[in-house]
Amino acid sequence: MDGFLKIAGGAVFWLTLAGVIVAAITTRGGGVMLLVYALPFMISGAGIYALGAILNNLIAIREASDRQAAALIALIASQKQP
Secondary structure, X not given: OHHHHHHHHHHHHHHHHHHXXXXXXXXXXXXXXXXXXHHHHHHHHHHHHHHHXXXXXXXXXXXXXHHHHHHHHHHHHHHHOO
């Protein structure tokens, strides 16, 4: 899921930016006007990408937490045995 969000957010951002660049090249002043309307889409794409990155970090934190819990349980079990 995190990879999908990162890909989808990146695609939204870069495709919108490419559309603005193409409009700026092909029309006079149209790119600047289109940038006003495209900016919310670019911000949304960056936000979706950031959500995917946060989800990726949360998954890594959970895996590390599980490993730490297992190590702590093993340490406590070894302490109880005389």
